[in-house]
Amino acid sequence: MSNWQPTASLTNLQARARALTQVREFFSQRGVLEVETPLVGAHAVTDPNIESFTFADEQAAQHYLQTSPEYAMKRLLAAGVPDIYQVCKCFRKAEQGDVHNPEFTMIEWYRLGFTLEQIMQESVDLIVELLGKQKYTKAINYLSYNDFFSHAIDVSFAALSTKDIQELAIEYGLQQDQAMSHAQMVDFVCAYLVDKHMQADAITCMYHYPAEQAALAKINVNDPAVAERFEVFCGGVELANGYVELVDANILLERFKKDQAVRRSRGLDYVDIDPRLLDAQKHGLPECAGVAVGFDRLLMLACNENRVQHVMSFSWSNA
Amino acid sequence: MASYNTNEFKSGLKIMLDGDPYTIVENEFVKPGKGQAFNRVKVRNLKTGRVVDRTFKSGDSVEGADVMEVEMQYLYSDGEQWHFMDQTTYEQHAADATAVGESSKWLKDQDVCQVTLYNGAPLSVSAPNFVELKITQSDPGVKGDTAQGATKPATLETGATVKVPLFIEEGEVIKIDTRTGEYVSRVKEG
Numbered sequence: 001m002s003n004w005q006p007t008a009s010l011t012n013l014q015a016r017a018r019a020l021t022q023v024r025e026f027f028s029q030r031g032v033l034e035v036e037t038p039l040v041g042a043h044a045v046t047d048p049n050i051e052s053f054t055f056a057d058e059q060a061a062q063h064y065l066q067t068s069p070e071y072a073m074k075r076l077l078a079a080g081v082p083d084i085y086q087v088c089k090c091f092r093k094a095e096q097g098d099v100h101n102p103e104f105t106m107i108e109w110y111r112l113g114f115t116l117e118q119i120m121q122e123s124v125d126l127i128v129e130l131l132g133k134q135k136y137t138k139a140i141n142y143l144s145y146n147d148f149f150s151h152a153i154d155v156s157f158a159a160l161s162t163k164d165i166q167e168l169a170i171e172y173g174l175q176q177d178q179a180m181s182h183a184q185m186v187d188f189v190c191a192y193l194v195d196k197h198m199q200a201d202a203i204t205c206m207y208h209y210p211a212e213q214a215a216l217a218k219i220n221v222n223d224p225a226v227a228e229r230f231e232v233f234c235g236g237v238e239l240a241n242g243y244v245e246l247v248d249a250n251i252l253l254e255r256f257k258k259d260q261a262v263r264r265s266r267g268l269d270y271v272d273i274d275p276r277l278l279d280a281q282k283h284g285l286p287e288c289a290g291v292a293v294g295f296d297r298l299l300m301l302a303c304n305e306n307r308v309q310h311v312m313s314f315s316w317s318n319a
Numbered sequence: 320m321a322s323y324n325t326n327e328f329k330s331g332l333k334i335m336l337d338g339d340p341y342t343i344v345e346n347e348f349v350k351p352g353k354g355q356a357f358n359r360v361k362v363r364n365l366k367t368g369r370v371v372d373r374t375f376k377s378g379d380s381v382e383g384a385d386v387m388e389v390e391m392q393y394l395y396s397d398g399e400q401w402h403f404m405d406q407t408t409y410e411q412h413a414a415d416a417t418a419v420g421e422s423s424k425w426l427k428d429q430d431v432c433q434v435t436l437y438n439g440a441p442l443s444v445s446a447p448n449f450v451e452l453k454i455t456q457s458d459p460g461v462k463g464d465t466a467q468g469a470t471k472p473a474t475l476e477t478g479a480t481v482k483v484p485l486f487i488e489e490g491e492v493i494k495i496d497t498r499t500g501e502y503v504s505r506v507k508e509g
Contacts, residue, residue, distance in 0.1 A: 097348025173372045178379045187354035241352045
């Protein structure tokens with residue numbers, strides 16, 4: 001017999017439906033407009049740590065399943081559409097585990113003129129609302145990336161040399177038979193510390209990520225070493241990633257080219273830069289902040305489950 | 320030997336690490352939304368039994384270990400080596416004291432054991448979970464000592480000593496759980 005049955009219980013499917021309604025009420029009350037953008041596009045992210053599913057259409061043209069609705073939503077903002085949100089499916093290749101499913105649901109929104117503090121606050125508001133009364137909502141911590149390292153190992157991230165990171169990686173059990181870049185080791189060390197040192201019964205907003213990990217966030221005006229990027233964790237589970245958005249089209253192009261160079265050095269597939277996003281930002285992306293929340297993970301915690309598959313009707317293993 | 324990509328990792332997979340054979344006990348996929356993906360694993364060294372945590376960059380590959388679990392019948396010991404026979408091929412293998420380890424306490428001729436072969440040679444031997452052994456020496460239980468759960472030592476035909484209830488006598492056959500080394504029950508001989 002095949003594994004035809006749902007991976008979620010009826011109770012969890014009911015919780016999922018309620019949560020979707022809550023999300024829509026949350027944004028409706030705040031005057032944020034719901035939008036829908038295409039799940040399939042002609043361009044994909046250049047981010048070297050994210051792989052898209054691709055397929056060819058009947059004319060053999062390459063198409064991509066979106067890994068996030070970010071580019072399309074930014075094009076709407078550049079065209080003059082104000083505060084927007086979207087609840088949609090996203091797809092990421094080879095991301096499979098207890099808190100990963102290659103097809104998943106994202107809540108993503110953009111707020112005009114929001115500061116880092118405002119967008120972090122709104123992310124926490126949504127998360128708390130969906131979690132309900134839960135062990136995680138006992139405390140809400142705001143901690144910079146540097147301070148998180150200080151809290152975990154008594155040394156600020158800024159004070160760590162490349163060699164220090166390498167030594168920590170070895171100490172924490174990183175197998176290094178194959179070549180690894182400094183950036184990859186930093187990812188490992190940070191993920192290790194999140195697992196071991198994040199307060200288990202609290203929501204933690206970690207902000208001011210190192211500039212090298214800015215992704216599409218603006219660089220801080222007072223400290224060029226850090227970016228206006230944040231993440232929200234519930235215990236050790238990453239729930240949200242957001243930025244005060246980089247609006248400068250020239251810097252955006254530089255970052256995309258850097259992504260492409262990293263892809264080349266790691267032997268990953270070549271990804272073209274999305275010309276429509278670039279043109280939209282040249283036209284003018286208004287000052288704004290945006291964030292994406294993993295809906296399935298949030299629901300998993302709200303339902304006291306330990307696998308996202310338990311809140312999805314069918315998961316990758318039986319989709 | 321084949322190599323395995325991290326996306327093939329699962330518990331029970333045998334891999335080589337730092338020159339030793341290991342078995343994967345747990346495998347967890349870890350990926351920061353904007354960062355490198357990793358596989359965090361718990362692995363057990365098949366030589367020492369020690370469990371350690373290791374993390375691999377997802378996409379990396381690891382050499383597989385030539386390790387097999389084979390059912391073998393225990394034949395005899397010559398004092399230095401313990402001799403076993405593969406139940407299907409009738410091939411004989413000799414295991415040294417390191418490989419047999421604690422299992423030697425429970426082995427009786429004819430018993431069928433799980434032998435782990437590494438590069439074709441015995442690496443470890445697990446005795447059956449339950450064995451039936453004869454008591455060769457045990458003092459009679461002290462009269463009047465009727466306290467619940469009172470026990471006395473008994474020496475078995477293999478030389479091992481276990482604690483048995485007071486009513487058990489020398490010459491009897493008893494069943495033992497080799498995982499805990501504890502007495503389970505008396506065996507009525509047909």
